[in-house]
Amino acid sequence: MLVFIKSAIRFATIFLFGSTGETITEKSGHLNLGTPGIMCLGALGGCIGASLYMESLGINAEIINQTEQVAAAAANINGFAAILLCILFAMIFAGAGGLIYGFLTITLRCNQNVTGLAITTFGAGITNFFINYVDRSGFNYLAAKFTAPISGSDDWFSTIFLSHGALVYTAIVLALVVAFVFKKTRVGLNLTAIGENPATADAAGINVTGYKYTSCVLGGAIAGLGGLFYIMDYLYGSWEYAMEDLGWLAVALVIFSVWKPNWGILGSILFGAFYIMPSYVDVSFAAKELIKMVPYVATILILIFTSILNRRESQPPAALGLSYFREER
Amino acid sequence: MDKSIALQLKNINKTFGEVVANKNVNIELYRGEILSLLGENGSGKTTLMNMISGIYFPDSGEILVDGKPVVIRSPKDAFALKIGMIHQHFKLVDVFTAADNIILGEKINLPSFKEQKKQIKEEEKDKNKQNLKLFALPFKRFSSRLKFNYLNRNRGKKIEEIAKKYGFEVDLKKKIYDMSVSEKQTVEIIKVLYRGADILILDEPTAVLTPQEIDKLFAVLRRMRDDGKSIIIITHKLNEVMAISDRVAVLRKGEHIATVKTSETNASELTNMMVGHKTELNIERSEPENPVDRLVVKELTVTNRDGIKVVNNVSFTARSGEILGIAGIAGSGQRELLEAIAGLQKTSGGDIIYYDPNKEGEEVDLMQKTPVEIRDLGVRLSFVPEDRLGMGLVGNMDLIDNMMLRSYQKGHSLFVDRKNPKELAEHIVKDLEVVTPGVKTPVRKLSGGNVQKVLVGREIAAAPTVLMAAYPVRGLDINSSYTIYHLLNQQKEKGVAVIYVGEDLDVLIELCDRILVLCAGKISGIVDGRGAKKEEIGLLMTANESGEESEGGPEKIAAAPEKTKAEKIKEMFDVATKKFIVKAAVKKKKKEVKK
Numbered sequence: 001m002l003v004f005i006k007s008a009i010r011f012a013t014i015f016l017f018g019s020t021g022e023t024i025t026e027k028s029g030h031l032n033l034g035t036p037g038i039m040c041l042g043a044l045g046g047c048i049g050a051s052l053y054m055e056s057l058g059i060n061a062e063i064i065n066q067t068e069q070v071a072a073a074a075a076n077i078n079g080f081a082a083i084l085l086c087i088l089f090a091m092i093f094a095g096a097g098g099l100i101y102g103f104l105t106i107t108l109r110c111n112q113n114v115t116g117l118a119i120t121t122f123g124a125g126i127t128n129f130f131i132n133y134v135d136r137s138g139f140n141y142l143a144a145k146f147t148a149p150i151s152g153s154d155d156w157f158s159t160i161f162l163s164h165g166a167l168v169y170t171a172i173v174l175a176l177v178v179a180f181v182f183k184k185t186r187v188g189l190n191l192t193a194i195g196e197n198p199a200t201a202d203a204a205g206i207n208v209t210g211y212k213y214t215s216c217v218l219g220g221a222i223a224g225l226g227g228l229f230y231i232m233d234y235l236y237g238s239w240e241y242a243m244e245d246l247g248w249l250a251v252a253l254v255i256f257s258v259w260k261p262n263w264g265i266l267g268s269i270l271f272g273a274f275y276i277m278p279s280y281v282d283v284s285f286a287a288k289e290l291i292k293m294v295p296y297v298a299t300i301l302i303l304i305f306t307s308i309l310n311r312r313e314s315q316p317p318a319a320l321g322l323s324y325f326r327e328e329r
Numbered sequence: 330m331d332k333s334i335a336l337q338l339k340n341i342n343k344t345f346g347e348v349v350a351n352k353n354v355n356i357e358l359y360r361g362e363i364l365s366l367l368g369e370n371g372s373g374k375t376t377l378m379n380m381i382s383g384i385y386f387p388d389s390g391e392i393l394v395d396g397k398p399v400v401i402r403s404p405k406d407a408f409a410l411k412i413g414m415i416h417q418h419f420k421l422v423d424v425f426t427a428a429d430n431i432i433l434g435e436k437i438n439l440p441s442f443k444e445q446k447k448q449i450k451e452e453e454k455d456k457n458k459q460n461l462k463l464f465a466l467p468f469k470r471f472s473s474r475l476k477f478n479y480l481n482r483n484r485g486k487k488i489e490e491i492a493k494k495y496g497f498e499v500d501l502k503k504k505i506y507d508m509s510v511s512e513k514q515t516v517e518i519i520k521v522l523y524r525g526a527d528i529l530i531l532d533e534p535t536a537v538l539t540p541q542e543i544d545k546l547f548a549v550l551r552r553m554r555d556d557g558k559s560i561i562i563i564t565h566k567l568n569e570v571m572a573i574s575d576r577v578a579v580l581r582k583g584e585h586i587a588t589v590k591t592s593e594t595n596a597s598e599l600t601n602m603m604v605g606h607k608t609e610l611n612i613e614r615s616e617p618e619n620p621v622d623r624l625v626v627k628e629l630t631v632t633n634r635d636g637i638k639v640v641n642n643v644s645f646t647a648r649s650g651e652i653l654g655i656a657g658i659a660g661s662g663q664r665e666l667l668e669a670i671a672g673l674q675k676t677s678g679g680d681i682i683y684y685d686p687n688k689e690g691e692e693v694d695l696m697q698k699t700p701v702e703i704r705d706l707g708v709r710l711s712f713v714p715e716d717r718l719g720m721g722l723v724g725n726m727d728l729i730d731n732m733m734l735r736s737y738q739k740g741h742s743l744f745v746d747r748k749n750p751k752e753l754a755e756h757i758v759k760d761l762e763v764v765t766p767g768v769k770t771p772v773r774k775l776s777g778g779n780v781q782k783v784l785v786g787r788e789i790a791a792a793p794t795v796l797m798a799a800y801p802v803r804g805l806d807i808n809s810s811y812t813i814y815h816l817l818n819q820q821k822e823k824g825v826a827v828i829y830v831g832e833d834l835d836v837l838i839e840l841c842d843r844i845l846v847l848c849a850g851k852i853s854g855i856v857d858g859r860g861a862k863k864e865e866i867g868l869l870m871t872a873n874e875s876g877e878e879s880e881g882g883p884e885k886i887a888a889a890p891e892k893t894k895a896e897k898i899k900e901m902f903d904v905a906t907k908k909f910i911v912k913a914a915v916k917k918k919k920k921e922v923k924k
Contacts, residue, residue: 189429189432189433193425196422197422200433201422204435205408206434312424312504
């Protein structure tokens with residue numbers, strides 16, 4: 001049971017990064033359906049960053065079979081620097097994805113849904129294609145740094161709270177910070193105003209375009225960390241083609257958490273728990289697939305519930321999906 | 330009263346395409362006064378004020394603030410000059426509290442780095458703490474530049490001070506979506522004051538308020554005036570003008586007619602200035618040939634979503650071979666009335682009876698029927714909606730497809746019939762001289778007049794027996810307008826009952842056989858188009874509904890001799906003005922509700 005909770009929290013990190021980033025973007029009134037693709041781009045960026053780092057230590061595909069030499073070189077890995085470099089690369093790649101989306105929807109005022117879907121296809125495709133050309137040798141040593149827990153002891157407290165890698169805590173802290181910024185700071189107030197009513201924000205003297213670009217790029221960059229976590233921590237440096245599906249769950253989580261990243265923390269753990277539950281319970285194949293469906297069903301239920309409740313705070317930003325053009329009155 | 334000039338407009342001109350919105354307007358506003366800007370719809374009041382508040386830029390002319398010429402290019406510039414405008418459609422974020430809305434986008438002016446350093450050195454005696462604070466200062470400044478600073482906890486203080494000063498009653502923690510219209514307006518006014526405005530412009534502030542709320546608003550406005558603020562209030566309600574303003578500036582068709590002191594004028598003089606003398610338009614008008622009752626509306630009532638009766642107990646008859654004009658201030662219920670007849674609006678009471686000429690005047694009840702059902706019954710209502718590209722035509726589709734909107738459900742073939750619509754489109758283009766590259770051009774690329782021709786052409790092609798047109802000439806140049814008038818007249822001669830909703834009284838008087846005047850959803854009179862006077866209709870449009878009931882039905886009014894009736898109403902109106910019984914006209918468009 002403890003292991004199950006631990007795995008759920010770990011898995012949740014992927015969704016949490018994705019949904020925090022997506023929430024930032026959506027708060028500015030831009031529905032970025034490109035998040036799955038942007039998360040893939042983050043994975044690709046992180047992968048390239050990690051590869052460059054390993055190369056600098058002399059670990060590459062040529063020497064990977066000489067186990068002792070590799071192990072000796074891997075001992076020189078500076079965990080902090082390596083993780084930071086990977087984060088930087090992931091954010092740059094994913095941010096670039098966000099920038100493309102932003103340019104298309106903000107400046108060119110394309111349809112947001114279509115653009116988002118295009119970005120998803122683009123991001124997933126480019127990642128699946130190029131990631132095989134990235135030299136991923138020795139990544140298992142690097143991944144060990146990502147997954148290194150704070151405490152290795154196996155009492156219940158340590159297992160649940162202290163056994164995770166650095167990115168898990170980063171995700172939770174980030175979600176809390178973003179929630180705080182939305183709720184308590186002027187920048188959050190301005191951003192919310194833009195998502196609700198860009199004309200009003202514009203009339204109040206807020207730089208609408210600037211905010212929108214920042215939120216698209218930053219939202220993309222944060223979502224990209226989900227991809228980095230997936231490849232370096234969850235898969236220990238290998239790659240599977242399941243990233244896109246997880247990205248959609250992250251988008252669903254935004255709705256589930258009613259645009260509040262702090263609720264997103266709990267929501268993501270719940271989503272993670274349901275997603276991995278099939279491996280922990282002994283039921284038929286059909287039942288396992290049904291359990292995997294629960295997060296999607298829960299999202300639909302939340303949508304129905306918030307619509308019935310009709311509280312204005314739990315509605316999506318009013319201008320979500322609409323392009324803003326000042327001269328159009 | 331302090332007599333210095335706060336704002337002066339010199340020879341302001343503004344045109345939109347061929348339409349002249351403002352022509353050589355000269356107005357000055359003194360400190361500590363309330364100036365009313367009076368005029369009919371489309372007389373350029375709002376355009377003029379939008380130029381002061383930075384939404385439009387004048388084509389020529391000068392704006393002087395405190396005697397200095399200024400350039401106002403955006404709302405920001407206007408704020409910097411301490412000019413604040415309260416728009417008819419509030420610019421507020423619904424999910425925010427009142428306080429959040431008021432401080433939104435506010436600029437915080439930080440003292441310079443050196444000054445702050447000095448301040449810390451002076452305030453903090455402890456050397457260690459001083460160094461610590463000096464160290465933290467750049468970070469603090471950086472974060473506040475990024476606006477990451479925690480929202481000031483006592484931000485409500487300054488707002489409360491303003492509210493107290495002018496006697497506003499507002500709960501700053503209340504969310505906007507929980508507020509009534511009047512509360513929202515209060516928030517808007519406080520917002521403008523909070524930004525430090527000295528010149529306030531209110532665009533029809535009373536249109537959405539109840540009489541009690543209007544009293545409150547006026548009390549606040551008077552207090553602001555006594556505090557030295559200058560206020561411009563746009564309105565077309567004469568009684569309010571008389572009650573609140575110090576001076577009145579009258580606009581007519583974009584031109585400034587006169588500015589008079591309120592104490593030296595009266596309602597009828599203002600009306601004359603507002604509507605002006607009759608101008609000859611030479612619209613042909615034939616005598617109606619043996620008119621028969623075609624459409625009878627009895628005690629029709631429409632209640633909108635807010636529970637306000639937008640059409641209140643309206644009864645009239647539209648006869649064949651006759652143009653029935655509907656006059657009234659915008660939003661007096663014209664739209665709802667037409668939509669109710671066309672089956673697009675839910676009604677809450679009354680009867681609409683249609684006499685089918687094809688079945689020897691058989692009675693058909695149109696109430697509780699959908700537009701499709703109305704058509705299937707053989708009842709031909711051709712409706713030219715106000716919002717041409719929104720309700721009438723699909724902008725992105727070409728002429729043929731738009732023709733097909735009316736016909737695609739006919740026929741039994743698997744595929745839609747494109748041949749007949751194409752012929753129809755070509756026919757319309759030829760007959761009505763529509764300027765278009767071809768029938769395959771998307772409608773949105775045509776000019777307003779041509780769009781209107783296409784729409785009217787399509788509706789007429791359906792050979793209607795009742796043709797309803799709402800503002801068909803809005804935004805059209807003279808020639809296109811005449812084409813439309815001509816088309817309506819043709820229909821009339823064919824024996825169609827035409828209902829025409831218009832803004833321009835000159836046109837209504839020359840075009841229509843009878844004119845029905847709506848005021849706040851009620852019929853304030855039906856006059857004969859041939860003998861009608863502009864002043865008379867103008868008064869009916871702005872009349873209070875009190876006393877109208879005693880007339881005993883609108884048809885009787887029409888039958889009564891005209892002069893005495895006009896005098897009667899004038900009298901009543903003057904009395905009402907003196908007593909200052911403010912009755913609010915309901916003016917709430919669907920769009921606003923949506924937003």
